[in-house]
Every structure is written in C-alpha cells, then in structure tokens.
Amino acid sequence: MPKKPPYIRIFKEHYDFNITLKEMRNQKMYEPDDKLITIISDNYDVLQSLGSFGINLGFGDKTVREVCEEQHVDTYTFLTIVNFTTNGYRDYDDADSLSVPTLLKYLKASHEYFLGFQLPYIRQQLEAALDENDNLARLILKLYDEYAHTVTNHMKYEEKTVFPYVQALLDNKHPSDYDIDTFSKHHRQTDVKLKELKNIIIKYLPSDGLHNNQLTATFYDIYNNEKWLRLHALVEEQIFIPAIRRMERATHQNDVTLKISNMINHTNSSEILSERERDVIVSLVQGMTNKEIADHLCISINTVITHRRNIAKKLQIHSAAGLTIYAIVNNLVDISSVKL
Secondary structure (H helix, E strand, O other), rough: OOOOOOOOOEEEOOOOOOOOOHHHHHHOOOOOOOEEEHHHOOOOOOHHHHHHOOOOOOOOOOOHHHHHHHHOHHHHHHHHHHHHHHOOOEOOHHHHHHHHHHHHHHHHHHHHHHHHHHHHHHHHHHHHOOOOOOOOHHHHHHHHHHHHHHHHHHHHHHHHHHHHHHHHHHHOOOOOOHHHHHHHHOOEEEEOHHHHHHHHHHHHOOHHHHHHHHHHHHHHHHHHHHHHHHHHHHHHHHHHHHHHHHHHHHHHHHHHHHHHHHHOOOOOOOOOHHHHHHHHHHHHHHOOOOOHHHHHHHHOHHHHHHHHHHHHHHHHOOOOOHHHHHHHOOOOOOOHOOOO
C-alpha cells in the first residue's frame, strides 16, 4: 500500500456519527483542479458548504479554483474546510495560508443558515407531524425549543463577541480585553438536549401513517442538523481557533517590533532624557536598587524616584526589560555588559 503524504493527517476524535475511519480513508483529498461538480457527485455533503461560502449552483464544469476565484473565495481555505468536513483530512504544512476573512465569512453564513432557516424549518416540520393537543407532543416541542434556544445563544455570543474581536485583529486593531483562548475554554457542543429529543421521537411514533412518515422524515432532518452542527463546532475548534491564535502571536510580535523601532527612532525633543536620567537608566539596567543608585550618583532616594517617574513618562516604558532594550538600542550600555 502506498504511503500517505506526510502533510495529510486524519482527525479520529469527535467522528462518532455514521462515518467510519475506514470509509474516511477511502475518500480522496480534493484539490484545486478538480471539477466542483465531480466533488459534489462524490459527496453530496459538499452542497452544505457551498452556500456558506456564497457559492451558488450553475457553475458548469469549472474547477474548484475557477469557481472560487470567480466568487472571490480563497481556494485553499475552501478546500481545507471541504476536505475536513467531508473526509476528515487536514493539511498542516500550509496552515498559515488559511484566509481568516474567508473563515469568518463561512462561519457567519453558517450561523445564518442554522438560525434563519434550519432550526425554524425543523420546528415547522415537528408541528406538522405532531398533535399539539397530546401531552407528549407538547413535551417534544418544548425540548426542541430548549435545544434551539441553546444553539441560538451560543451563536449569538460568537456574533456579538468573537467575530468582532477577530475583525478588529484583521483591521490591525489590538483589543487587549479578550483573546481566542477565552472563547476556546467556553466552547462546548450543545447537543445534549437534542439527544434526549431524538430518544423520545424514536419511542413516540403516531399510529397514523401520514404523521408517522412526517415524523420519520423530520427525524432525518434533525439527525443531519446534529451532524452539521457538530462539524461546525469542529471547524471552529480545529481550524478557526488555531488560525486566530496564529494571528494573535503575529500581532504580539509586531507590537514588540514597533516598540523597539520607536525606541530606536525616538527624536521627540520633549522626551529627550537629561544626562542624569540617562545615568539612572544605566544604573537600573546594571541591577542597582534605588538606594544603590542614590549612593552611586550622590543624590537622595526621593530624587532617584522622581527621575524614574520622569523616565517612565517620557519613554512610556515601565519595565526593567523595556528600559534594558532602550539602553541597548540607544547605546547607553553595551549588550555584552547586560545580564540577559
């Protein structure tokens, strides 16, 4: 058997619905030059993703790359999600190539689908299949409403908090009161009530043939909704959250670079240090305490504290590490004399 390419990994966890690992391995990994109609013929589940990317039907025999470029959708991100949700494949080597704007668009559109269409549609189907005068039927509808409410609250939180935070990162704004790990720690699947609902539906089938068929068909819709919501959660956990972590790290690195650059190019005359303030910085970098600096410079401790306050105000640097960097890049001390 030929060895699989090293960049392909298969996620085994979470796939407890009716897709076996063996079946997943038998699926091919779709590529940019594959015709989109061929991919859909291989796996009709791909249809679920098209709308979330804003891709409409009627694309003829065009390849994935051609369709994505026409629809202004990042091809790599599209295929990453399609290969992950249909076959369980994830390409790690080019993780930095993921388009966060495309991911954000996909997740927002998925929310619109679930909240604006799928959940209300299933509610309507349940109403048509059940006798609301029956106590058990009312219990089924109540359980479904509780489940839908839980899903809605979860998605509304993401729309109110998570998505604006990510958009701020994309806009080169650096929010300091939130990070993606805060979301990750509270990201839980919301299908406990749905499992209870399915068990009741299986046990409760009306004797009337028409209603029985309606309820069975609705049950299939509920099952598919559960499957796709679980995949939606997995896309967030395995693709979206790691991508935002990489953005946060890059943003932090850029902030550090900018601060160092500002130190090097510091020319504002109102913030030029006095000779005594420079002496204080050198003493601080060498590890002296306030008392030791006072004795060394033959000044009072209060004067040392005043100098330190003025230094922090002028440079907007409040840490010993920051002052050390400033002293090095401005040639106040030699880096070889600094204990790093």
